[in-house]
Amino acid sequence: MYDTFNLRDATVLMVGDQDMTSIPLALLSPSTDVVVVDIDERILSYIHAMRHRFALRIRPVFSDLRITFPRSLQQRCHLVFTDPPYTEEGLRLFLQRAVQSLVRGEPTRVLLAYGFGDRQLAKAYKAQSVIHSLRFVQHAMLPDFHHFEGAQAIGSRSDLYVLEPTTRAFAASRDVSGNRPIYSKGHEGPNTDTRSLPSELLDVLREPTDWLLVGNPLPRIAPKQRVPIDTFIRARFVNTRAKRIVVNAYPGFASYLLRLCLHANADHITVIGTWRAVVKLRRQPYRELVLLKYREVSYRQAGNAGVLALAPREAPDLDAIDSVMTQLLRKPAARLGSAWREALIRHFRTQDVVITKNEARGVIADTEIGSIHGESYLVELPELMLFRLRDAVARTIGLLEGGPLEPSIPC
Secondary structure, eight states: OOTOOOOOOOEEEEETTTTHHHHHHHOOOSSSEEEESSHHHHHHHHHHHHHHTTTTEEEEEOTTTTTTGGGGGGTTTTTTEEEESSHHHHHHHHHHHHHHHHSSSSEEEEEEEEETTTTOHHHHHHHHHHHHTTTEEEEEEEEEEEEOOOOOGTTTTTEEEEEOHHHHHHHHHOOOOHHHHSSSGGGSSSSSOOOOHHHHHHHHTOOOOOSEEEEEOOOTOSSSSEEOHHHHHHOHHHHHHOOOEEOOOOOTTGGGHHHHHOOOOSSSEEEEEHHHHHHHTTTTHHHHHHTTTEEEEEEEEEEEEEEEEEEOOOOOOHHHHHHHHHHHHOOOSSHHHHHHHHHHHHHHHHHHOOOOHHHHHHHHSSHHHHHHHTTSSSGOHHHHHHHHHHHHHHHHHHHHHHSSSOOOOOO
């Protein structure tokens, strides 16, 4: 990758099962911006630790590609390396997300790792059919490029495809459906019922249905309006139209529960997920973030599912840090740096202190989170960064309250 492509000042995206490739690439090419998108918080935390240890230009970003692709990365990348689930649906989804990340009007490539066994020619044909249907040009296929320990089902190896999107590839990747299972086995396999909930929990929701349902449909319940999680995250208007929001992330999208609680602005919010995922919201450090916006009303559990009802937090006297955090969380549709900057300015205005936008930007950029994720959106931050956000806000307040700031350019 380093020897073949001109990566100077380029942005390279890693998505899939070979995220750790980002570390040697960042070591070899320090001028390259490397971005890793994953749903696994452990991987994101490890990559962040390596970034800090070796001073690497790597940005770990959270996303479940079945739901959405990070807005901050759309049309920003020049090269994508992906090792998707080895199913037809998984391959299609990951390639479509790869195309969504690519800049337009410049040379771009997608490097695809994909494997099949010696007796799985039908699987290979389906994979190449997906590549063709998404309007890629295949420049090369390097057989047996990757070797694994285990993975006997694919002969312990995979091939490397070098793909270039045509102009039609962008149209073919515009509408993405992540509703179909992308894994062949496990709790997300094709035989999993992703919408069944214990009936006793459904009874909790049998009240006037003038609420907005976010996520999967609920059996025998017809809300006033339903939107997918992706639409809810992207559409700003949704947050202000519903007095009550019900989020159904059971069972496959539970990783978004914390982010959806922080993203939602509603009079009441009810979250549904696996009981383990819902209970996490009631424990530290998750609870500290949730309680900045909401207070707990009730919790019920049945079988593998849990339902947590939240109401707006009453307006107590907040200290400076929680005041800025609360104002920051009220603007989930804004980029983190912008929401943070405006929250600082508003807070100091209440103290009859005027700070400029550039002063606010300067102290935000002086924090690790601000320097890495200033252009990201709240839902894209790994949990590690969300848990450290309050300390970073405290640092910016301290810097602005402290000694004289460097001269700034008037806005």
